[in-house]
Amino acid sequence: MEQIPLYQHIVNALTAKIESGELQAGDQLPTEAEISKEYNVSRITSKRALTELENAKLIYRIQGKGSFVSADTTPQPSVNKASKEILLILPFAHNPGLGDYEKGINEYLATTDYTLNIQSNTIVGQRKLLESALQSANSGLIFYPVSSISDLGILYQYHLAKYPLVTMDKSIEGIPFLSVVSDNFGGGYQACQHLIENNHKKIAFISSLKVENSSSIRERYFGYLKALYDYNLIDYSVSDLTDRYLTHNNDREYYIQFVQSVMTQGITGIVAENDLIAIEIIQVAKELGLSVPDDFSVVGFDNIDLANFVEPKLTTISQNFEQMGYEAARNLIALIENPHKYPREDAVVPVQLIERQTVKKL
Template sequence: MKKQPLYQVILNDIKNDILTGKYETDEQIPTELELAERYHVSRITSKRALAELENQGFIYRLRGKGSFVKEAVARKVSGNKTDILFIMPFPKDIGFGNYTQGIFQAIEGTPYRLVVQSHESLTQESLAEIIEHYAGIIFYPINRGADLEMLYSLYLNQMPTVILDKEYEGIEFTTVVSDNQQGGFEATNFLLRTGLKKVAFVSSQPIMEISTVRERYLGYLKALHLQKNTSKTLFEDSGHETMGNFVDDVLDQSLNEGIEGLVAENDLVAIALINQIKQRGIAIPEELSIVGFDNIQASELLEPKLTTVGQNFTEMGLLACQKLIEQIESPLPLCETIVVDVDFIERETTKKIKR
């Protein structure tokens, strides 16, 4: 972990004192000179800390008199609500991205604490309790329909909320997402550059319901378009009882249609495909190439190792928490969509690019 700049240490200490009630509304905080002497720093450093506190809406400054706690901040943090809730939909043992690592980085040096709750325990009844007890929420939705009502309730109650991974039009919350379209493009473009002519996109859920999957599919279409390849195929689950049944159908159709490569919606779908392909005795990547999405831990432990698109989960968690804290502490928070870059990771389930 990087050592914090001295001005940031001062800023965090004063912010903590305000949030925990040491300083009340309109109460004066230490001056530039007093802070410089207390922390053994220059007045330039202490002045920067106070300027940042003013920019973040914690204090107001009166020329010749000093710096004072803003009323809006004191009102927002009344009741010492310093717990941030991360609603996480997938089990801890799935090997999925470490969002929490980034969140912990964001709250270091602040009074905030992280609480993680599974999506399964979230109900409309528990929502009122969450709004009462938490300072803000980082929400990772499962799908648009199931979570729309809850997110809108949070919005109507003016609950500081940041959404991870998916976008919800019509609800003004900051969203942090990966560059899913670029990832879908890079995965497809790579397969085409290895000499494949017939590449299909595989989704275990309706692409129109999930913004992340839809963006990956658009990236797939873009790559085909730029390569002037008109052989597009979408395998979209239309209600199979199990993932195994869906994968079987995908492989049957792929073999019948001469598909040479598959871009999977995510690593879990890709792994299911690989396991079934191996059972059928089909050579990977000689007969069929596979690319996943997410770079979960299992993708590298698999035999053969999965070529995939990596998301920067830590960076996403960090940015989501930083933006949430801004919402909590700002009287007029800015809502925005933040797109985080992805990385294409070449492993063993794809051929080498032809030179």
């Protein structure tokens, strides 16, 4: 027998009572707390069940009084705008070069009858958006998490409720959501290998976050380490700077100290977590009277639009954001339409090295 979401069990049970006449027009339904106790589920699950019944026009709610059986108890078709809408939660309102996520998602959704709703956590906050989305009538969620370890409690509620969710860019620690990511390991390896092939021996990795907190950064770092291992080189990352400076919200001081440490240690190559950090390092180097790539070389990650306009133009690893969005939408719709048959395999999108002007051959 196929397993169905917990909230759907409640929906089915209450619908049967309404259709059989056990619950008649105007009758008050149990409260969220009472449903939670009767069915041994969370308040979020009971609220989701009542929301589904309300969307189907089987019940109506009066604030402060409760939920009641509608006069017209003929179930409405479940296929409506609310139930055919996909929510995308992003950690940024606008990030140059990353808008292709939306383009890829909409390209796939155009082949279906689903539509896209986009929300950014820059104002409301990730947790509040997640709490709201779980109680909404959206069919599913494409989620770009701020880190791999944030808001695990509410995300685990999604897992328990079997809510269709696909993460993008990162995976969530300890929760088996489907994810769509770039080949971060391969990208970190390619970036480091490119520096090695240009005769760099002392190569450092720099990140704005601890590698433990983000699966994508961690994979890039591991790829960098694997390249060093394969070529019998040593890791020159200045990891202690992250704790000393970024934890005090002094990013500028962090980058200054990093560049100074690079020069002190004779490091000639840098693999940056992303393009924005790589560009920041280039600007700091100029302010310190240094030159990229003459004093040291830099490889970024993302290939944002700005990477091709800074001076010197940034060598970087290109992610296919449009393809990631497309795969995320394809996987989510398949999960919604066939939740018990769809194979739970994460999608890994290939990356590409883009050679420009920030790597010097020694």
